């Protein structure tokens with residue numbers, strides 16, 4: 381019997397992850413982003429990663445059209461940013477510090493790392509689409525990560 385949605389969330393919640401906000405642009409100075417932890421490194425040469433985006437997400441059409449995205453890895457003090465970008469609707473960037481990266485997608489202020497990508501392939505993944513991104517630009521700072529485990533925000537050692 382197929383596993384139910386809630387049970388799958390509960391089981392997968394045992395896999396501790398970092399938390400990212402994946403951003404893109406919608407043209408005309410409009411920006412989109414969503415909180416995501418379905419992220420994986422894929423290849424070193426060429427440098428590739430993947431993110432999985434829900435087809436029902438409001439930002440989905442922009443990921444499909446722009447063919448670029450930026451992964452923003454959140455710092456331990458950015459739970460508020462994670463919560464903001466995990467809710468659909470409104471201008472999520474209002475009052476949030478960011479700059480526009482070389483690929484045209486926003487880089488959020490205060491993040492531990494950013495990874496700018498060009499979308500080079502996309503794959504069917506059930507109710508999500510798997511985007512394969514070629515990594516173009518990156519940056520990091522020192523700090524502690526925001527973590528997500530069993531449905532809650534955590535920090536290292538906490």
Ligand SMILES: Cc1cc2nc3c(=O)[nH]c(=O)nc-3n(C[C@H](O)[C@H](O)[C@H](O)COP(=O)(O)O)c2cc1C
Nearest residue numbers: 414415416417418432433434437438439466467468
């Ligand atoms: C910790 C966490 C991880 C998430 N990971 C993903 C993910 O990997 N992919 C995804 O599509 N949604 C993920 N979500 C849900 C989206 O952030 C949420 O559906 C968001 O409202 C979508 O925004 P949008 O509708 O404005 O595009 C996650 C939410 C949380 C809190």
